[in-house]
Amino acid sequence: MKILLFGQTGQVAQEVQRRAGDAVLEVLGRDVADFTDPIACAAHVAKTDADAIINAVAYTAVDRAEEDEAAAMCVNADTPGAIAQAAAARGIPMVHISSDYVFDGAGQVPFAPNHPTAPLGAYGRTKLAGEAAVRAAGGVHAILRTSWVVSAHGSNFVRTMLRLRAERDALNIVADQIGGPTPAAGIADACLAIAGQLIVAPTKAGTYHFSGAPDVSWADFAREIFAQAGLPCTITDIPSSAYPTPAQRPMNSRLDCSAAMATFGIPRPDWRDGLADILTDLGAS
Numbered sequence: 545m546k547i548l549l550f551g552q553t554g555q556v557a558q559e560v561q562r563r564a565g566d567a568v569l570e571v572l573g574r575d576v577a578d579f580t581d582p583i584a585c586a587a588h589v590a591k592t593d594a595d596a597i598i599n600a601v602a603y604t605a606v607d608r609a610e611e612d613e614a615a616a617m618c619v620n621a622d623t624p625g626a627i628a629q630a631a632a633a634r635g636i637p638m639v640h641i642s643s644d645y646v647f648d649g650a651g652q653v654p655f656a657p658n659h660p661t662a663p664l665g666a667y668g669r670t671k672l673a674g675e676a677a678v679r680a681a682g683g684v685h686a687i688l689r690t691s692w693v694v695s696a697h698g699s700n701f702v703r704t705m706l707r708l709r710a711e712r713d714a715l716n717i718v719a720d721q722i723g724g725p726t727p728a729a730g731i732a733d734a735c736l737a738i739a740g741q742l743i744v745a746p747t748k749a750g751t752y753h754f755s756g757a758p759d760v761s762w763a764d765f766a767r768e769i770f771a772q773a774g775l776p777c778t779i780t781d782i783p784s785s786a787y788p789t790p791a792q793r794p795m796n797s798r799l800d801c802s803a804a805m806a807t808f809g810i811p812r813p814d815w816r817d818g819l820a821d822i823l824t825d826l827g828a829s
Contacts, residue, residue, distance in 0.1 A: 545740055546570065548592045548636075550577055550585070550627065551600035555695040556641060559732035560600060567736060570594055577601075579619045582626035589630035596739035597631050597638040599624055606645070606667040607790040613666040620670035625677025632683025637742035637749070639735045644691040644723065644755070646672040649794025652722070654759075656800040657689070657751045665791040675751070684746040686738045688731070688804075691755045691797045692765075694818070695728035696825035701762070705769045706826070709777050719763035719781035723797025724755030727818030734810050741808055748807050753799035756815030768816060773823055 545567045551557030552573030561569060570592060577585050579601050589597065603609060603619035624640055631638045645668035646661045663669045675687050694700045708715055734754050741748055760768075763781045770777040784793065804810045 545596065545743065546594045547736070547739060548572070548589065548594035548597045549600060550579075550598070554600055554602070555693055555698045555700065555728040556731050556735070557600040558697050559695060559728045560598060560735060563729060563732050564736065579623045580615070582618070582623040585623050586626040586630040589627055589634060589636065592636070594636065595743050597627065597636055598735045598739055599627060599638065599640045600735070602641065603667075603670065606665070609666040609670065610790045613670065616666060616670040617673060621673035621677050624674045625681060628678040628681035628683055628685060632681045635683070637684040637686075637739065637746060638678065639686050639688060639739050639742070640674070640678045641731065641735070642675050642687050642689040643668065643671045644689060644794060644797040644799055646675065646689065647794060649796045651796055652798070654798035654800040655753070655796075657753055657803055664794060667791060684742055684749045686742060686749060687751040688734060688738065689751070689753050689799060690726050690731055691723045691799060692725040693728055693731065694725055694822060696822045701725070701765065702769055702819065702822055703826075705766050706773065709770060709775050713776060714778040714780070715766065716780045716782045716786070717763040717766045718784050718787050719761045720783050721793055721795050721797065722759055722761050724757055724759050724799060724812070725765055725815040725819070726754065726756040727813060727815060727822065729821065730754070730756065730813035730818060734804070734808075737810055738808055750807075752804040752807065753801045754804050754810065755799045755801060755812065756818065757812040759798050769819065772819055
């Protein structure tokens, strides 16, 4: 299996490269595939000999997107749509990563893939538009919504907590947002498995959810980070209202991942195990 991977340095893209196994990767970083240029990115699909595509590129600066929605829309919607159109024309299946931010975060029940979408801000709107563009292309695709991505690379909650703990031994952390932390390694494994299955079973195309288990608050996630890292830290639970941000965060980021398990045999990963691996990579445990 040969995979055309859009993305090189992001959290998921790095893990796809680490975990590709026997798969052959054609990796397109930003120096080769400029995601602000949909036509140029589609041209890479037109000339590839890959069996499947994984799009691991996204504009993920949630707060900045509130002031720069046009740029986020290009990266998260226009370019994935152009790639999907080129893939459909070639008959190449595509795996596209999306987000829990397409939902409004209401209630306490996990969101199913077919639940009505209602994004709260610019980032969610652009990710939802990207989903629509991929579907509209008409090709074989899997949209994989995930949440709270963490790894030993890039900007994420685990690295932020360790940085803040180095500065002080007491932190106030939001406790009323609940979701599933998802190791990027698990997402990479899921994308590779889905891509392989779409090649031989295109009827499995659709929209799926994939997030770590068990669901937890940011505050309790922080407690587990420090416990595994062996770093004493006093965590005080605070409401979201005490930590205002330019973009509103979903209160409920729980995702119903049963369809991914039923269709692809992909279970929810235990994020506590993934956290242990991340801390080992960081040399923090």
